[in-house]
Amino acid sequence: MKIGDTEMKKQALGNLYNVLVEDERFVKLIIKIGDIVNVVVQFLDSSDIEIHREASNIVNLISGFYLYKGFWLKLGLSVL
Secondary structure, three states: OOOOOHHHHHHHHHHHHHHHHHOHHHHHHHHHHOHHHHHHHHHOOOOOHHHHHHHHHHHHHHHOOHHHHHHHHHOOOOOO
């Protein structure tokens, strides 16, 4: 997926993480939307270590909510 240059991707992922940490209601919102999480998961394959790290932070944060375990299973991921 093409979303700007590398710096824009890092900034977008960092901002998303900050918003999710700020209020867990946003975690619920992006789970409902679903496509955002799919993009974040795709970033886990990035060759850029910073993009990979930012995406990992988001996945780790979301996986900390047991309530969303079914969501990860639906995506075919077992992160818990």
